[in-house]
Amino acid sequence: MCRCLCAASRLIREQSRHASVMLVLAAAIVCYSAPAAYPWAGEHHRITDVAFAALPSEEQEYLRAERSILVECYCTFPDINWPCYGQWGSGTGDPRAPRMPDTRRLWEVSFYTGWDPVLQKGKGYPHAPPQSWEAAEVSFLRAAHALREGRLEDGCRYLGVMLHYIQDSGSMPHVQPIHRNFHVKATEAIRLEGYAPRLLGKTAEEASQNLSARVRELTEWTEQRLGGLFESVGVPIEDTKRLSARQLMAPAVIEAVTRLQTEKPAELEAAATDCANQCARACADAIHSALAFAQKPYVPPEPNPPDVNLVFNPSLENGEDDDCPAGWVVNWLDMLDRVGRAAWYRAGTHWEKHVRTGNRSLLILWPPKKGLQWQQTWPRAIRVRPGEKYRGSVWGKAAATEGPSHLALELAGTDYRPVLTAKSDPLAANGQWQRLSIETLVPESARWLRVVLHAEGGQGAAWYDDVEVLRIP
Ligand SMILES: [Zn+2]
Structure with a gap:
């Protein structure tokens, strides 16, 4: 079972509590962590970070540029692959709740997880065993392949997906009543000291299959770790699995977990901590093994050639999604605005066609005072080097607007925050x-x-077409 569903159902219960809604929103702004209401929430980040720190120093150095974003964001990709991103209602459909930022498209999360919930394309994996074992295997192969080709960022994004499935496999997602209450409050207790990650195979294929077996062992380990606890409240672990397979929230299992929470809270947290640490070991093995197939030494991309348009899908003509052209995403600067629209404009049959070339342009209609933007997705951002000079340009047209409509070039660091x-x-x-x-x-x-x-200002419309970014020699 996916924890996002759990999170969503929990949020429905809490929908009148504005604070929780704002928390989700704040958490989702750049992609970062899920709020504490989610099972295994901050633990995803902590386990990833701890696994990373267990790698040999040259491997840490290899991934250094992407480390913070892997920890903060990529390891949550499978939990943010939902169509509600970009929509009203904070994921619950509550009409009073603000819009969700379109984090899914911003990072092209559906591409990296291999399943697009809007286009209904690809293959998705539930976050529970046995499918989560296979998901770890598949994303391991994708990561190893990208790293072998020197595609560091893609490799790290696939690693993030893989880590998530490993971590979920060790959090009892197949026994939801425990999964939803499986937390490590003292996250500093998640740590690996002196753990030397294991190499899982001589070829990427062998390693990926062994990873699947490794993650299966992880799940079995968690069942053993919790076995005694469940036995002590009269429900053998096999029964919790059997009951949970039949019913998501089986009353007998809920009751057993409630007893554990009230009678043995410290033992329950100790078990969760042990499981988190066991996850961290498997995660360290997996990253270490994927790096064995990486291009070495890493060759950074060549500097961008001068006088070549570096923008992906510059005339906005291409894309499968009805809402956005490929490589572009909407950024709402006012999540409570109910009027402004950002649309992928299509020229109609009427003679007044708001495109400069081709059939499509980007439209921002009635933008709120705080502004509404179209921006490039992160995977389509242009890799640049300090000291280089760039010129950006776009064709634009504004009608009846009351605030400035402009082009901006945003420069961001390795943490993907603007500088x-x-x-x-x-x-x-x-x-x-x-x-x-x-x-x-x-x-x-x-x-x-x-x-x-x-565009901004509350009124009018602006269209943009034919974007260009050139490196100036
Ligand atoms: Zn998950």
Whole structure:
């Protein structure tokens, strides 16, 4: 069972409590952690971090640029692969609740998990055994393949998916009443000292199959660890599994867990801590093994060629999703705004076509005062180097707007947080196509450049088409 479902059902119960809604929102803004209401929530981050720290130092160095985002974000990918991202109602459909940021598209999470819940494409894996064992195997292979090709970021994103499935496999997701209450309050107790990660195979295929077996052992280990506790309240672990297979929240199991919580809280937390540490060992083995197949030494991408448009899908013509062109995502700066729309505009049959070339453009309609934006997804951001110079440009047209509509180049560091945002002059709201352009020098700490197309002010419409970013020699 996936913990996001648990989280969602829990949130429905709590929907009147605004605080929890805001918590989800805050947690989802950049992708980061799920709130404490989720089973195995902060533990995902902590286990990933601890597993990472157990790697030999040269392996830590290899992954250094992506470490913080792997810990904060990638290891939660399977839990944020939901269509509610970008929608109203904080995942519960509550019309009073704010909009969810579109974290799923921002990171192209569905691509990395292999299942798109909107397009209904690919293959999804439940977060519980036995499917979670297979999911770990599949994502291990994807990670090893990407790392072998020197695609460090892709490799780390697949590693994040893999780590998540390993961690879920060790949190009793097949016995939901325990899974939903499986927490380590003292997360510093999750730690590996002196653990030397094991190599799981000589080839990526062999290692992936052994990983699946390793994760199966992990699940069996957790069952053994909890066996005595359940025995002590009169329900053998085999019975909890059998009952949970028939009914998600079997009353007899709920009762056993409630007794454990009230009668033996310290023992229950100790068991959860042990399981988390066992997960961390399996995670360390898995990352260590995937790195065995990585390109060595890592060769960073060549500098971008000058005078070549570096923007993916620059004319916004391509994409399978009805809502967004490939590589682009909406960023709402006011999550409570009920008016503004950001649409993937399609030229109709009428002679007034709001496209500069082709059939499609990006539209921002009635943008709120705080602003509404189209921006590039992170996997389509442009890798840049400090000291390089870039020129961004876009064709835009604004009609009846009351606030500035502009192009921005956002430069972000390895943590994917902006370090500098350069803004162009605004469009004149005269309904004519105009070219906006801006130049920027990449500062020392920046690694990524993204195009942001902005509008604000409460009124009117702005269209953007034909985006270009060039490196200036
Ligand atoms: Zn999960």
